Amino acid sequence: MDGAIHGCRVARGAPPVSHLFFADDSLLFFKANIEEAAVVKQCLIRYEKLSGQMVNYNKSNICFSRNTQMAQKQQVAWCLGVELASNFGKYLGFPSFIGRNKRAVFAYIEDKTGQRIGSWNKKLLSQARKEVLLKSVAQSMPTFSMSVFLLPESVCLSIQRTMNKYWWGTGADRGIHWKAWDKLCIPKKYGGLGFKDLRAFNLAMLGKQAWRFLTEPTTLVARIYKARYYPTTTFVDATIGNSPSHCWRSIMTTHDLVCAGVRRRIGNGRDTLIWGHPWLSDDPSPLVQTHMPEELRQALVSGLVDQDTGTWDPHILNDLFIPEDVNRISRIPISPDYDDTWYWKGHTQGIYTVKNAYRRIMGDYSDDPGAFDKWVTLWKLRVPPKWKTFLWRAVSGILPTTDNLIVKRVEVDPICPMCGNAQENIMHVLILCDYSKMVWNISGLPVTNIQTNFFQSWFIGMMDSLLEGQVRLTVGILYYLWLARNLALWERALPRPTATVKKAVLTEEAFTRLRRVAAQPNATVMPETEPYGLKCYFDAGYRQHTEEATYGVVLLNHEGVFMAASAGTLPGAFSPIMAEALACKEALSWLKGRDIQRVDLLTDCMELRNMIISRSTEIRSTANMHAHTLASLAFDQEHPMYWDVIPPDSITISDPLPETNGDHRERIPSSPLPPARRSIVTGSISINRERRKREMSPDGEEKPPGSNGGGTIPLSTTTGNPAAHPSNVF
Structure with a gap:
């Protein structure tokens, strides 16, 4: 057939x-x-x-x-x-068919979401539980459709209004919307609740399809769309075209977003246009700034490379480009054995993610000067979620106290229902009321000594002056003080101050006890790997403003006694993680030059380690301090430095370093290095180039680098602190 x-x-x-x-x-x-x-x-x-x-x-x-x-x-x-x-x-x-009335076509998403949220109104849930339902269920229901179609903005707004109504309401009753939905969509660390803006999330989901068209042009769907909408060009230069489908229109709404966020990773340079593709560093622009001669419109980056040496041809660069472009091009490493590829600039592994694209669409957030800036500490408190949500409302100033209700034009008696002596506000209810003072005196917590009229300032002072356990108890008392206020308002009754304190203490103790039980790991036996004996610590230094990078390497024997060390500068590092990767490459080259066949390679960069080995480990940075010190000193040196047997004064090791295969680290062996070269690709850089530097022996004589052929180095890689640690950026 x-x-x-x-x-x-x-x-x-x-x-x-x-x-x-x-x-x-x-x-x-x-x-x-x-x-x-x-x-x-x-x-x-x-x-x-x-x-x-x-x-x-x-x-x-x-x-x-x-x-x-x-x-x-x-x-x-x-x-x-x-x-x-x-x-x-x-x-x-x-x-399968979409007409002109998009709202009618996608109304089923709005109806399904509304029905699901409506089914929750019969449950009296706390706002913390409502947050979980909205984020895990309601926001995920339109995700499948959002990955293919651009939903009408009216549908997104309708779903958001339904979620907002449910969040602020109580059962079937409508509540006061104390904050607009766009304020709730702000990340938690900046004062919001981290809900999604559905329109921006829709665009981020569609961007995934555009990314696939760009990076996977041989797939069936990419070939079909290319034949229909951009047969003679690439996706970068594609347009909507004539009579486009709604799916293509949807994908093209993210065309500018994706094209602005991608960069070219240079391999052999045969697929990258000099003047047509973004392949340089972003300072000031990823595009070449030199004026383009018309006859070189289709010129490729491979024409700038000396094919004999596999490096940039300085004569061509100086003839074609302005000095600024020459400097930026010269710092880009070349990988002649690899093809050019696209990578996403906002991700360390160069992969487009919906999360990263969503952040790019929403823009950068920052704390206003003088505003509350302890949101991260607040959300990390080890207290029940409903306590944290209450605390967020109190710090945000949106508790339904009488002064706030009057602002919302609600006719209420402004006098405090607990004491009946003063006008009610958040600071009065929780701290200054006579009933609240009695509760705080019984608790024994020194919180009434904080002199301020603003709850935010009081909360910051409380966290700075109390211990962790006292902070948890304080949050619990604040929560039960608010419940006592509500009891006085609606039932004209107040619990005894001792009962309020007792409830907070018992709840905090029970929650802490449950957390301890849940945190106990299951008994598992990890296979022990035989250490290789030698330990090689490496670290990188990086200065953001000058893009200077250095490395430091320290080699110890199985007893932790110094054997050798090296330090020097690193060319072409654009970020701390790139500097760490280049430092790893220099350490491997240095070990090969010393003809060391087996070694435990250790770093304090969790990010680099996770790129090489999938499993994560705990963090400890003290053992890597000597390599860090050498990397810091290398900023002031013009040439690489080497030490054998006797360590430099800056890292004199009086006692052997502690073993690293105990409770703090785990040793995970990786595959052996190939006989020729080992390539480690991270972010936007591929570090597999030959080491062309001349090395200096301890007696001052110049010696060639170690051979890249013959022998393998089975690595046992362990990690320490993340790359974001201050020690990586000077």
């Missing part, structure tokens, strides 16, 4: 599509004639005989293109034994 069925082509040059299979949702495409319909029927009958499964023709239907005659439609439908349909409804939950 080869060639008996002709698939559907969306444009000239597009690959034909004869079928789309996904479990029990299958689509077959063929020409509307009796011959091909008979072939399809035979295929289905043969499938039934071979698999033992039966095709349900009653649940199957067929639809045709507009230019098919009715008689031909009926003939084909009779041959297959299925019903005619104007369209085949939904495929994988997506509408």
Whole structure:
């Protein structure tokens, strides 16, 4: 039956599509004639005989293109034994045909989300539990559709209004919206609650499709769209075109976002345009700033490389570019054995992620000068979630006290319901009220000594002056003081101050006890690996403002006694993690030059370590201090420095370093190095270039670097503090 069925082509040059299979949702495409319909029927009958499964023709239907005659439609439908349909409804939950009324097409998403949220109104949940439901269920329901289609803005706003109403309401009752939804969408560390802006999230999801078109042009969907919308160019230069589908329009809304966030990683330079692609550092622009000669419009980066040495040709660079561009190009390492690739600038591994794109769309947040800046500390408190949500409302100044209700034009008595002596506000209810003072005196916590009229200032002073356990108890007392206030307002009764303190103490103790039980790990036996004996510590130094980078390497024997060390500068580092990767490369080259075959390689950069080995370990940075010290000193040196047997004065080791295969670190062996070169790719840089520096021996004589051929170095890599540690940025 080869060639008996002709698939559907969306444009000239597009690959034909004869079928789309996904479990029990299958689509077959063929020409509307009796011959091909008979072939399809035979295929289905043969499938039934071979698999033992039966095709349900009653649940199957067929639809045709507009230019098919009715008689031909009926003939084909009779041959297959299925019903005619104007369209085949939904495929994988997506509408197969989208007309002009987008709101009506996607109304099902709005209805489903509204029904799900409405079913929760019968449950009296705390706002902390509501937050979990909204984030894990309501916000995830439209995610599947958002990954393919751009939803109408009215649909996104309607879903957000439903979520906002549920968040502030109580059961079926509508509550006061103390903060707008866009304020709740601010990250928690800047004073919001971290809800998603659905429109921005929709764009970030669609950007994933655009990223795939750019980086995976050989996939079926990319080939089809290319043949239809940009047959003679690449996705970077693609336009909407004539009569575009809604899916293509949706993807093109993120075209500028994706193209602005990608960069070219230079390998051999054969696929990157000098003046047409972003391949330089972003200072001031990823594009070449030198004026482009018209005859070099299609010139490739490979033309700037000396093919004999595999390095930049300085004569060509100086002839074509201004000095600023020459300097930026010269710092980019070349990997002649690899092709040029795209990478996403905002991710350390160069991969587009919805999370990173969403942050890019929403923009950068920052704390206002003089505003509360302890949000991270607040959300990290080890207290029940509903306590933290209450505390967030108190610090944000949106508790429904009488002064806030009057601002919202609610007619209430402004006098405090607990003491009846003063006008109620947040500071009065929780700290200054006579009843609150009695509670604080019974608790024994020295919080009344903090003199201020603002709750935010009081809370900062409290966290700075109390211990962790006292802070937890203080938050609990604040929460139960608010419950006591509500009891006085609605039931005209106040619990005894001792009862309020007792509730807070018991709840805090029970929660802490449960956390300890939950935190106890299951007893697992980790396989112990045999250490190699020698330990090589390496570290990098990086100065952001000058982009200077250095490395330091210290080699110790199995007893922790100094054997050798090295330090020097690193060229072409654009970030701390890139400097760490280059330092790792220098350490490996240095070890090969000393003909060391087996060694434990240790670093304090968790980010680099996780890029090489998937499993994470705990952190300890003290053992890497000597390598860090050498990297710091290398900023003042013009040439690499080497020490053998006798360590430099700056890192004199009086006692052997502690073992690193105990409780603080775990040793995980990696695969041996290949005989030629080891390539470590991280972020936007591929470090597999030959080491061309001349090394200096201890007696001052120049010696060649170690051979890159022969022998392998099985690594046992352990890690320490993350790359963001201040020791990595000077």
